[in-house]
Amino acid sequence: MERAEIKGAEGKLGVLLPGMGAVATTFVAGVEAIRQGLAKPIGSLTQMNTIRLGKRTENRRPLLKDFVPIADLDQLVFGGWDPIPDDAYESTLKAGVLESSHLEPIKGFLSGIKPMSAAFDPAYVKKLDGPNKKSGATKKDLAEALREDIRRFKSENGCDRMVMVWCGSTEVFLRPGPAHQTMEAFEQAMEANDPSIAPSMLYAYAALMEGVPYANGAPNLSADFPAFEALADKNGIPIAGKDFKTGQTLMKTILAPGLKTRMLGLDGWFSTNILGNRDGEVLDDPESFKTKEESKLGALEHILQPELYPELYGNMYHKVRINYYPPRGDNKEGWDNLDIFGWLGYPMQIKVDFLCRDSILAAPIVLDLVLFMDLAARAGMSGIQEWLSFYFKSPQTAEGLYPEHDLFIQHRKLKNTLRWMMGEDLITHLGMDYYDRGSD
Numbered sequence: 001m002e003r004a005e006i007k008g009a010e011g012k013l014g015v016l017l018p019g020m021g022a023v024a025t026t027f028v029a030g031v032e033a034i035r036q037g038l039a040k041p042i043g044s045l046t047q048m049n050t051i052r053l054g055k056r057t058e059n060r061r062p063l064l065k066d067f068v069p070i071a072d073l074d075q076l077v078f079g080g081w082d083p084i085p086d087d088a089y090e091s092t093l094k095a096g097v098l099e100s101s102h103l104e105p106i107k108g109f110l111s112g113i114k115p116m117s118a119a120f121d122p123a124y125v126k127k128l129d130g131p132n133k134k135s136g137a138t139k140k141d142l143a144e145a146l147r148e149d150i151r152r153f154k155s156e157n158g159c160d161r162m163v164m165v166w167c168g169s170t171e172v173f174l175r176p177g178p179a180h181q182t183m184e185a186f187e188q189a190m191e192a193n194d195p196s197i198a199p200s201m202l203y204a205y206a207a208l209m210e211g212v213p214y215a216n217g218a219p220n221l222s223a224d225f226p227a228f229e230a231l232a233d234k235n236g237i238p239i240a241g242k243d244f245k246t247g248q249t250l251m252k253t254i255l256a257p258g259l260k261t262r263m264l265g266l267d268g269w270f271s272t273n274i275l276g277n278r279d280g281e282v283l284d285d286p287e288s289f290k291t292k293e294e295s296k297l298g299a300l301e302h303i304l305q306p307e308l309y310p311e312l313y314g315n316m317y318h319k320v321r322i323n324y325y326p327p328r329g330d331n332k333e334g335w336d337n338l339d340i341f342g343w344l345g346y347p348m349q350i351k352v353d354f355l356c357r358d359s360i361l362a363a364p365i366v367l368d369l370v371l372f373m374d375l376a377a378r379a380g381m382s383g384i385q386e387w388l389s390f391y392f393k394s395p396q397t398a399e400g401l402y403p404e405h406d407l408f409i410q411h412r413k414l415k416n417t418l419r420w421m422m423g424e425d426l427i428t429h430l431g432m433d434y435y436d437r438g439s440d
């Protein structure tokens, strides 16, 4: 891909969120609290991370946001859809993530964000339903209504550009089928109300048809199939997914690369979670859980490469469980037991007990994706944005490429992509020239 001149980030950036539950509202409320100086954007690379440029001796280490032309938080305007009609304030209260010291000063702002009526079908999210839904004879009608929403939001809010991030529930498990291979087949399937077309795909379709970059925070297929990948590529629209990398999988992709780089073996990794938010309730349905399970299981295989290291990882047993336990709300607890082995095969164990806050970990991911997807669009980068794999449990990649799960490789790739975009040297960490005391 050729490097293009990056267009400026002036004007308003519309942020469209299908699904205005815990993650979406923690993100929106958080951005407003940060804008008002009530809190800090902890966990966000775009707001806090620096980037080294050139040689270590040059001491050039700007903040990412001063290096690449990303939009400023003040430029963001928010909208979304949800079958549950609560405005963003009511939804934030129900999610129970943020405390009143953060919420009360921004109550007026949040109350003003009301969900547009959703393209929702309880056949795809069995544990939920709500009255704020669109009706239409066909799925194509629903998709057209979403396109209309996007255009209206853009003109009413005077947006220059927009980005959509799916923060909706995890839908039931679907594999790509004939309807997902070409745009023609997809459009016919929408007209025919084909069951292989899930609501999240209608949002992705509407975004792509309206030229809006689309990122998918859940493990549903959504935009992860050939027809949409080709459309995004052809129309110059960035897409990325799937499934925000937050609690337990974040830990996995931190620990597993460490074990592998030291050539320590692994017999088994058992992961279990208890959580009590609405997401936990949705994942209590076996069909939604299957979508999540597939997404969570992939990481270890790809990091450890058992096919290359059969003595170390060939017999690894990997199990993931999610248990809905209402008393915990959004404050999930994730336990991991790792049975590892070292020199001469002697066994050892590692236990991790992560008392995490799901949406607190997810919100900065949504922010970074919004800002980086918009940057990618302005930099003329179309189709799958593999450099944003850092943010996903199950990174979307081009056909024939395995996904890179190692958090540290993902991070290097993200930063090198930013250096490449800005015409800076890539950093290889070779560093031989610091020791080069040659004749010249």
Ligand SMILES: NC(=O)c1ccc[n+]([C@@H]2O[C@H](COP(=O)([O-])OP(=O)(O)OC[C@H]3O[C@@H](n4cnc5c(N)ncnc54)[C@H](O)[C@@H]3O)[C@@H](O)[C@H]2O)c1
Binding pocket: 018, 019, 020, 021, 022, 023, 024, 081, 082, 083, 084, 095, 118, 119, 120, 121, 125, 128, 130, 166, 167, 168, 169, 170, 171, 199, 200, 217, 218, 219, 243, 244, 245, 246, 247, 277, 278, 279, 282, 358, 359, 361, 362
């Ligand atoms: N919190 C995390 O750490 C995390 C990590 C990875 C992925 N995710 C995924 O992000 C998504 C959101 O998580 P959450 O904790 O905010 O869940 P949530 O249940 O609080 O919010 C999801 C919202 O989506 C709405 N929704 C469902 N189908 C919709 C549709 N077709 N159109 C519009 N709205 C729809 C629901 O009514 C609900 O309000 C879930 O799919 C979850 O699996 C969350």
